[in-house]
Amino acid sequence: MEASSWFLRVLVVVILRGTVFLNNGGVVEASHEVYMEYQSVSAVELNHLHRTGFHFQPKRHWINDPNGPMYYNGIYHFFYQYNPKGAVWGNIVWAHSVSTDLINWKPLPPAIYPSKPFDQYGTWSGSATILPGNKPIILYTGIIDKNNTQVQNYAIPANYSDPYLQKWIKPNNNPLVFPVGVNKTAFRDPTTAWFGKDGHWRILVGGRRKHRGMAHLYRSRDFMKWTKAQHPLHSSAMTGMWECPDFYPVSLDSENGLEVSVIEGNIKHVLKVSLDETRYEYYTIGKYFSKIDKYVPDNTSVDSWAGLRYDYGNFYASKTFFDCGKNRRILWGWANESDNSIEDVKKGWAGIQTIPRKAWLDKSEKQLVQWPVEELETLRRRKVHLSNQKLNLGDHVEIKEITAAQADVEVTFSFPSLDKAEAFDPSWVNMDAQELCKHKGSTVQGGVGPFGLLTLASQHLEEYTPVFFRVFKAKDNHVVLMCSDATSSSLKKKLYKPSFAGFVNVDLAENELSLRSLIDNSVVESFGAGGKTCITSRVYPTLAVFKDAHLYVFNNGTETVTVENLDAWSMNYPLMN
Ligand code: DQQ
Numbered sequence: 001m002e003a004s005s006w007f008l009r010v011l012v013v014v015i016l017r018g019t020v021f022l023n024n025g026g027v028v029e030a031s032h033e034v035y036m037e038y039q040s041v042s043a044v045e046l047n048h049l050h051r052t053g054f055h056f057q058p059k060r061h062w063i064n065d066p067n068g069p070m071y072y073n074g075i076y077h078f079f080y081q082y083n084p085k086g087a088v089w090g091n092i093v094w095a096h097s098v099s100t101d102l103i104n105w106k107p108l109p110p111a112i113y114p115s116k117p118f119d120q121y122g123t124w125s126g127s128a129t130i131l132p133g134n135k136p137i138i139l140y141t142g143i144i145d146k147n148n149t150q151v152q153n154y155a156i157p158a159n160y161s162d163p164y165l166q167k168w169i170k171p172n173n174n175p176l177v178f179p180v181g182v183n184k185t186a187f188r189d190p191t192t193a194w195f196g197k198d199g200h201w202r203i204l205v206g207g208r209r210k211h212r213g214m215a216h217l218y219r220s221r222d223f224m225k226w227t228k229a230q231h232p233l234h235s236s237a238m239t240g241m242w243e244c245p246d247f248y249p250v251s252l253d254s255e256n257g258l259e260v261s262v263i264e265g266n267i268k269h270v271l272k273v274s275l276d277e278t279r280y281e282y283y284t285i286g287k288y289f290s291k292i293d294k295y296v297p298d299n300t301s302v303d304s305w306a307g308l309r310y311d312y313g314n315f316y317a318s319k320t321f322f323d324c325g326k327n328r329r330i331l332w333g334w335a336n337e338s339d340n341s342i343e344d345v346k347k348g349w350a351g352i353q354t355i356p357r358k359a360w361l362d363k364s365e366k367q368l369v370q371w372p373v374e375e376l377e378t379l380r381r382r383k384v385h386l387s388n389q390k391l392n393l394g395d396h397v398e399i400k401e402i403t404a405a406q407a408d409v410e411v412t413f414s415f416p417s418l419d420k421a422e423a424f425d426p427s428w429v430n431m432d433a434q435e436l437c438k439h440k441g442s443t444v445q446g447g448v449g450p451f452g453l454l455t456l457a458s459q460h461l462e463e464y465t466p467v468f469f470r471v472f473k474a475k476d477n478h479v480v481l482m483c484s485d486a487t488s489s490s491l492k493k494k495l496y497k498p499s500f501a502g503f504v505n506v507d508l509a510e511n512e513l514s515l516r517s518l519i520d521n522s523v524v525e526s527f528g529a530g531g532k533t534c535i536t537s538r539v540y541p542t543l544a545v546f547k548d549a550h551l552y553v554f555n556n557g558t559e560t561v562t563v564e565n566l567d568a569w570s571m572n573y574p575l576m577n
Pocket residue numbers: 031032064065081092124125126141188189243244316317
């Protein structure tokens with residue numbers, strides 16, 4: 001991308017996001033929008049209209065990044081950035097919940113909160129590592145002054161035999177890492193540590209030099225004394241600050257996850273970064289040269305903000321961990337609200353976590369595949385089934401007798417051939433999927449598609465969030481677009497209603513496409529083609545709520561589409577904090 005267009009795009013994002021300017025004229029990399037006046041306005045009443053039923057949420061107030069997820073002695077620990085005093089970002093602590101199944105959660109007191117000189121202005125994101133001897137340790141970013149200077153700290157359990165690890169100690173030899181030779185306000189979010197053959201631990205810390213985003217590398221023999229490597233593990237020009245880096249191996253042989261210190265064998269590595277400038281993430285698949293501590297993305301992975309995303313919707317600051325109980329790698333991501341802060345203060349809450357997903361390397365070796373953890377299925381209740389349902393141009397058929405506001409839907413569509421696929425206009429080549437989805441929408445007639453689900457729909461379709469596919473015929477191949485379009489999701493005016501979309505790299509030889517959507521009051525989390533492309537939308541219907549929400553399958557393409565199989569379940573409420 002041209003430097004000038006990069007600058008303009010960043011400028012727009014900065015203006016939209018309202019980056020905080022200091023009196024001295026410097027820019028604080030606050031990372032989140034700051035609404036001082038609301039930071040400590042405690043929720044009196046909670047608005048339940050759009051609260052989710054089975055997604056992770058605390059009872060009240062603001063949440064953002066997942067922090068330090070881990071599996072320890074049979075218990076899943078989940079920490080997250082939390083404002084205990086209000087429904088906007090601020091006063092951040094590490095809230096803590098525990099679970100035995102990743103679905104039912106018990107809240108505990110905050111594990112880490114500002115209290116020492118090395119974190120008195122903030123306890124920001126970080127990760128957990130299980131040290132030899134089965135000893136968990138947390139690394140997190142501490143803010144040490146009003147100028148937002150960032151250091152890396154550690155915390156350890158006060159009592160290893162407490163099954164819930166409720167109390168955490170922040171020893172006085174903190175901070176472990178000072179921002180020396182780096183940009184001190186762009187230096188945060190340490191990763192889980194991995195152990196090298198040379199007997200050194202390694203971590204990454206997100207950073208930025210001018211416009212170059214980077215993952216600083218640190219090494220340590222004893223986990224206490226850390227030395228900065230001369231070169232970052234990886235960096236990429238014009239990507240801005242890299243928040244919440246995540247780096248881990250994936251197997252070429254199986255869907256099982258790998259412990260982060262597996263650095264050899266039939267594996268590749270994944271590096272994910274969260275781009276502060278765009279609030280999107282991207283990841284690359286590549287090779288980690290452990291002897292020289294360099295990561296090189298494969299030439300099939302785009303290494304810029306046009307790269308692959310875990311999720312093409314509202315999903316940020318994600319983090320994975322290795323679940324040794326079930327040998328899988330689990331991915332958590334934060335789905336922020338799409339309404340505004342005044343609405344959040346009125347609601348008394350803001351932010352959810354997406355359903356934890358198992359993540360593994362696709363057979364193509366070019367991308368990841370994700371799927372909601374199997375434990376979610378324990379919440380499935382009443383089920384409806386549909387098969388062999390033909391959908392002609394303009395048809396929409398209702399899926400009745402489930403709670404459409406809170407449901408899990410799995411569907412496979414087939415089409416007799418691809419002959420009617422619309423031509424992919426060469427002028428769209430420079431459009432990204434989201435622009436194309438906005439341009440085409442779910443109602444503009446196509447050839448093969450648009451077809452899919454109308455979720456959170458009101459009876460007369462004044463409101464609906466369509467999740468759908470559209471197949472195009474390009475010069476040498478077919479292009480599959482998947483959209484989750486919030487444009488018509490709500491009659492409310494001042495909302496962010498994006499047409500989120502991604503392309504799906506799928507083999508259409510069987511003339512089939514599958515879709516799974518987790519619909520939960522104000523979130524629709526969708527998995528296309530078995531989890532190759534995932535999109536999360538936050539939406540706020542006014543009519544399509546509770547019992548008045550409906551679910552349909554639809555087709556607006558000239559080619560007839562058949563619902564081969566559809567299973568939909570009403571979803572129960574888990575224990576949620
Ligand atoms: N959120 C944290 C930071 C991180 C950002 C602060 C990402 O540590 O960079 O709440 O959302």
